[in-house]
Amino acid sequence: MANNDFDAQAPVLPRPRMPLSQRAKIFIPFDPLKGYQDALREKEREAEMQHNELGGLDSGFEIC
Numbered sequence: 001m002a003n004n005d006f007d008a009q010a011p012v013l014p015r016p017r018m019p020l021s022q023r024a025k026i027f028i029p030f031d032p033l034k035g036y037q038d039a040l041r042e043k044e045r046e047a048e049m050q051h052n053e054l055g056g057l058d059s060g061f062e063i064c
Contacts (some may be wrong), residue, residue: 031037
């Protein structure tokens, strides 16, 4: 028969603190799609240039 009180009786030991130099490595950004962010920035730059060439918001469109 299993002892159901085993977990309640086990001592809880504090986890040792991780050095900051090691901890920082955990939070390094993960980029699964290499180059995707660069491609987005390029498209954003192109769209902004096109927007500026058309004269901003006053390019013949009526804002309702």
